[in-house]
Amino acid sequence: MNKAHLNKIAVVGGGSWATALVKILCEQPNNRVRWWLRSKADIDHIRNYHHNPRYLSDVYHSPKKVKVYGKIKEAVKAAHYVVLAVPAAFVQEPLQSLKPADLAGKRIVSAIKGMIPEANQLVTDWVEEKFSVSLSDICVIAGPCHAEEVALEKQSYLTIASTNHDCATDFAKLITCRYVTAYPLADLYGVEYAAVMKNIVALACGITHGLGYGDNFQAVMVSNAMLEIRRFVTVVDPREREMSASAYLGDLLVTAYSQFSRNRLFGNMIGRGYSVKAAQLEMKMIAEGYYATKSIHAMNEQYGVTMPITDAVYRILYEGTSPSLVMDELKLQLR
Template sequence: MSFLNNTKIAVIGGGSWATALIKILCEQPNVQIRWWLRNHDDIEHIRKFHHNPSYLSDVALSPKKIKVFEKTTEAVKGTDYVILAVPAAFVREALQDLSEKHLKGKRIVSAIKGMIPGENILVTDWIAREYHIGLNETCVIAGPCHAEEVALEKQSYLSIASTECATSEDFAKLMTCRYIAANPLDDLYGVEYAAVMKNIIALACGITHGLGYGDNFQAVLVSNAMEEIGNFVTALDPRERNMSSSAYLGDLLVTAYSQFSRNRLFGNMIGRGYSVKAAQLEMKMIAEGYFATKSINELNKKYHVNLPITTAVYRILYEDQAPALVMDELKKLLK
């Protein structure tokens, strides 16, 4: 099945990543977008002034291509794809008005780099369970890519992964434009778990930066992190995959090093002495790595993979252990 001609796409979420994805989709001549946002004032502003006042406000939004809705049931009506671009912690709330019939026959795209808190499962698995949608009709969007650089139309790359090649290939075509190269893959779980874990590593990088560690240490930290991610992904989904490719290593690098990384920023605040609550209050956006740290820690009780970096971040965020002491212990484990 191909949805490339006169495609209708619902986007659920009003943040920077949702706005960036809409900007990319607007580059396609035969795409219509139905956009759901939570904030009523933002909806009215977009209808009147054609830009998102809260995120990436410089991005012009085409009124000919975009319709904005206050109800998810209206936003998904008649669409071919539904893109989920809300924090993982709010997926249930955002989709609470939708039933199985609302999503029947649609392809679901997760642009969420997190896990469902409390259940410790991937967003794609949760969607499959709750709405009885086959994984072959589901795909995920991963990086390496930041919303802020999409807004500036800097050359960027996306990884589109599904269990079904045709699904990832179709959606990759929709996400390809003059400044975006979208690459299809058939490794849904590998890409999704790697995207979750790279946010934890970015937190660790931010914490060490806040503590005054330099570039030399961060290079070792990220190198060890790639091995940690690879071991965990392989334990959960054994198969041949090149962890050095951009879908895995590239996504990790941009999140660990970029000035736009909210997870790195959150970690940096923790390293500088902020409490978790204070850092969350000061940040305007959600750091997915905070929730992912607990989910991966809980999930690993079943698999028993050696995850020294993830464990260190968990001790700092959830056991209130001193970042300086925890990182001093961690550095002795790295090689």
């Protein structure tokens, strides 16, 4: 095979979603993955045994297609695409040694469903600003898709959103395989904000489940949440979009209802009486919705959108208000 025809893709991150993306990308015969991980022990394990020891450990990573790195500059150097798959709260640290020149001419793909804390900034906006990457060379990956089902090769769907149709289409082709269907979409900001906010909704669903609310209430809350997301996204980025599409509603549903949803699990622990700190310590993975709640709540102080579900989750997580009291109040606002 002529190496000039190989698609070189750097994947940044060592968690379950990064591991799943490495698996998907390796299904294409011409793809080669340059995988950066933080942990030297994990790097050594993957090099020796070809499995991630901590996440989706049953997935085999072919050494012919996957090369692991501990230095991010080496990982991205020869890559055509750089896929960011670390929690938004921690994405700045692994990239701090990079300069704009290191990402020049590359397409950046955000697989992060969160916002930069404190800055209350989308990851795509941060990349554009920090590394002078043209927005036309940036796209985002949205679901509905859970890493655990990818590992089992369950039929899954991905949306690749970008302002540049060619960018989205090209990457969608690279990540389509026997069990994953990927398609392009032009709505970069709508997809990204919806992906951030569905994690907040999943937290709310987990909290109500922990409190003993049933399926009837959760169905009403998720329906109201979709309207809430629509209101916010329309104000922040007004344009025509079909919010019942799988990139929006589908991603919301799988995160709100799935047994694999870490945000739902986090919320469930809060509803059952865990403190925020205790729930964070018990979980091995990051619940993006925890940070997203604060960011979206802060942004909405400017926009003033009616967002009772986001406000309820914020009160519970950041003001220490009793979950049962907050949900008793919320149920009177839903229709």
